[in-house]
Amino acid sequence: MDPVRLVLAVQDPPYAEAVLNYVQSCDDATRLQIAAFTRLDALQQYKEKGKQHDLVVLDGAMLEAWRGLELPLIPGRWIYLSDGSIDPVAEHEVAVPKYQPIPELLSGWLARAGRSVHSSHTGRELRSGGTHVLGMVSAIGHCGKTMIAMSIARQLAELGCRVLYLNLEMLNSSEQLLSEERLQGGKSSFSRLLYDLKVLQENGEEIDLEPYIVRKEALKCDGLVGGAEVKEMLEMNADDTAALLGALQGLNRYDMIVVDNDGLNQKLLQAVTRHADELLWVLTADHTGQWKTGKWIQHLGTQEMNGTDFAAKSRFIINRYTPKLDSRKQEITADHVLPMMNSWDGSNLLEQLHTPAFQKEILKLCHELYGTAQSSGAFMDGMRGGGR
Structure with missing residues (x-):
């Protein structure tokens, strides 16, 4: 069957980029051809070439521009992306919320074009209901663990997952990476949280x-x-x-908690290991990093984990991978690799978080881990939202 030819016209580059990245990384990429436009002049040039399409998807700004160019809107072959208001021209056509999980958007678009989506996924979907815990750990420093943890949290949030990023590093590097300042007043101190947690353990009293x-x-x-x-x-x-992890799961507010942990505090690491649904070990391809990781895994495997299947939870990511590393003998077989990004040279770390090429790789990683969760209840309303 020929792929659906779709024109996506939105004056929102991040929105168009998120849709394109998703389509390129999912199993149904061959079923859908998207020509995306965020500028009116590019859209006009496309139409002047006489290109054919099966469906047009427009937001409010592009709908006005489309009509201004006196381009035809064929009944039954276009969709209006609504931000809450209804355009008079669109009210008798199909209007869908602009911000919703991308899999649901694509399913609606393909259904409008008379197609359906049937995807298969190798990753484990997020379970419907409850809160999934992903533990990010590393036995070495300067491997990019926190950057990967934050990128996973951001990518899942943009897919509509309700996410909490929990940093339990001995020295929290996320605030430095995000150029954040710790709030003074307003938010309670961590010492107070520790006190509340101990009260919770002693008498079971719920904490806020x-x-x-x-x-x-x-x-x-x-x-x-x-x-x-x-x-x-x-x-x-x-x-x-x-x-803390139990209390956060008990909120029933989040689909995913990404726990950014380090190997310096064995007590915390063991607790995260017991509670996590998956453990992602971040390492590099050098011999020393793999040796240290192997030693930590060997040690944890000997610890009492209350029946926890430590090996079954563990996945391994080699960060800053380059093709020349294929010739090296790897002591640990990687489940995933993230490439070295040359564009990072000289850039600050916040810019790295928004690097399109890196985010595309993170999106692939999320697909490999959890599929697209199209049939699960994990990806909730608000493609960009996450959290509250």
Whole structure:
């Protein structure tokens, strides 16, 4: 069957980029050909060439421009992306919410064109209901773990997943990477949270986590970060960590909690290992990094984990991968690789988080881990939202 030829016209480059990246990385890429336009002049040139299409999808601004060019809108062959208001011309046609999970958008578009989506996925879908916990760990420093953790959180949030980014590093590097300043006042201190967690463990009294949760606009999701001082994190033990994760899951607010942990605090690492649905080990291809990772895994495998199948949870990512590494003997077989990005030379770390090529690789990683979760309840309303 020939692919559906679709014109996507939106004056919102990040929106168009998110849709294109998704289509290019999913199994149904051959079923859909998208010509995306965010500028009126490019759209006009496309139409002047007499290109044919099966369906046109427009937002309000592009709908006005389309009519201004006196281009035809064939009944039954166009969709209006609504931001809440209804255009008079669109009210008798199909109007769909502009911001919703991308898989649902594509299903609606293909259905309008008389097609259906039947995808198969090798990854494990996020379970419907409940809160999934992804633990990010590494036995080495400067491997890009926190950047990957934040990128996964942001990508899942943009797909419509309700995400919390939880940083439990001994020294929280995310605030430095995001050029954030720790809030003074307004939000309760981490020491207070530790006290509340101990009260929770002693008498089961529910605690209010709201004062500790902040919105991280750069990640499009909520966040909760550890203490500002090393001594605060040293006070946190495995039971505190388990109580925190349990309380966050008990909120039933999030589909995914991305836990950014390091290997310096074994007590926290063991607690995260027990609670996580998956553990992503980030390493590099050099011998020393793989040796250290192997030693940590060997050690954790000997610890009492209350029946936890540690090996079954573990996945391995080699970051900053280059083709020349294929010739090296790898001590650990990687489940995923993330390439070296030459464009990162000289850029600050916040810019790296928004690098399109890197985000495309992160999107592929999310697909490999969880599929697109098209049939699960995990990806909720608001393609860009996440969190509250």
